[in-house]
Amino acid sequence: MSARIGIVQFPGTNCELDVAWAVEQLGGTPEMLWHAEAELRGADAVVVPGGFAHGDYLRTGAIARFSPVMDAVARFATAGGPVVGICNGFQVLTEAGLLPGALQKNAGLTFLCETVDCRVETSRSSLTALATPGDVLRLPINHFEGSYVCDETTRRRLRDDDRIVLRYVRNPNGSLDDIAGVCSEQRNVVGLMPHPERASESLLGSTDGVVLLRSLLATAAEGAAVA
Amino acid sequence: MRYEARVEITHLPGIADPQGATVERSLPALGYDNVSQVRVGKSIRLVVEAPDEAAARTQVDEMCHRLLANPVIEAYEIELTELASVT
Numbered sequence: 001m002s003a004r005i006g007i008v009q010f011p012g013t014n015c016e017l018d019v020a021w022a023v024e025q026l027g028g029t030p031e032m033l034w035h036a037e038a039e040l041r042g043a044d045a046v047v048v049p050g051g052f053a054h055g056d057y058l059r060t061g062a063i064a065r066f067s068p069v070m071d072a073v074a075r076f077a078t079a080g081g082p083v084v085g086i087c088n089g090f091q092v093l094t095e096a097g098l099l100p101g102a103l104q105k106n107a108g109l110t111f112l113c114e115t116v117d118c119r120v121e122t123s124r125s126s127l128t129a130l131a132t133p134g135d136v137l138r139l140p141i142n143h144f145e146g147s148y149v150c151d152e153t154t155r156r157r158l159r160d161d162d163r164i165v166l167r168y169v170r171n172p173n174g175s176l177d178d179i180a181g182v183c184s185e186q187r188n189v190v191g192l193m194p195h196p197e198r199a200s201e202s203l204l205g206s207t208d209g210v211v212l213l214r215s216l217l218a219t220a221a222e223g224a225a226v227a
Numbered sequence: 228m229r230y231e232a233r234v235e236i237t238h239l240p241g242i243a244d245p246q247g248a249t250v251e252r253s254l255p256a257l258g259y260d261n262v263s264q265v266r267v268g269k270s271i272r273l274v275v276e277a278p279d280e281a282a283a284r285t286q287v288d289e290m291c292h293r294l295l296a297n298p299v300i301e302a303y304e305i306e307l308t309e310l311a312s313v314t
Contacts, residue, residue: 059297066294095297102299105245149242149300174243 004222005135006043010053035067045220048089060089082126092190101150107174137208139194239266
């Protein structure tokens with residue numbers, strides 16, 4: 001049975017169809033989850049996609065985390081369910097406290113829309129289980145607020161616990177420690193600024209995102225088998 | 228009682244402030260080459276009804292912590308002013 005991937009849709013989300021398309025191409029079953037829903041309807045994994053949830057008012061992700069669906073996502077995450085936040089989704093997950101740190105305005109105050117090299121730092125996460133540490137993936141970024149920050153204690157913990165999932169080869173936005181993606185203590189919640197779904201077929205210029213999405217589908221299928 | 232709260236939100240010390248840095252780099256172009264430590268933040272105003280100032284402050288502080296500011300990267304200061312009653 002193919003893994004059911006719940007894709008959260010806030011007002012202002014705009015990457016949900018790209019994620020659904022990519023999931024479907026890779027054999028998964030995408031399921032849209034409107035932000036006002038209180039249940040995940042049996043999803044084996046959840047993706048919080050990119051966009052401008054609730055207009056990004058106040059701060060990116062600040063309002064989104066109060067949407068009813070986020071309580072369900074938090075419960076799912078605490079129970080070990082795989083959750084991935086892409087771009088705005090990463091911002092939402094940090095605001096919700098499911099991932100440490102925060103994303104702030106890019107150094108140089110430039111909106112970045114380009115394809116960058118990202119190095120896989122660990123295969124111990126729901127998004128990189130099938131990837132090899134050291135692999136460099138060409139992935140598109142598309143953000144104004146993608147500069148990762150956290151306090152020194154958190155940074156040390158992330159490094160010591162091997163929780164930095166992806167690093168930029170050439171830091172485009174001033175992120176602390178070149179961080180492009182991190183995972184939770186349980187390693188099931190992952191947030192990243194690059195868009196793997198936009199690098200999922202050759203027509204899009206890169207297929208390097210496929211290994212990440214396949215990892216998520218595999219982790220989701222495992223969880224489904226256990227449940 | 229009604230209180231107007233002015234909440235000033237700034238970056239925590241040590242957290243990069245790219246807007247402040249950009250403004251600071253721009254000012255010398257206008258001849259102000261004696262400026263340093265520019266920080267750009269946010270100002271939020273709201274009116275609360277509460278039995279007294281302490282209760283109002285406690286509530287606004289909670290709002291800041293839970294929504295208005297992100298304690299991971301931001302600090303905040305609250306200034307309260309009692310408003311004349313409308314009756």
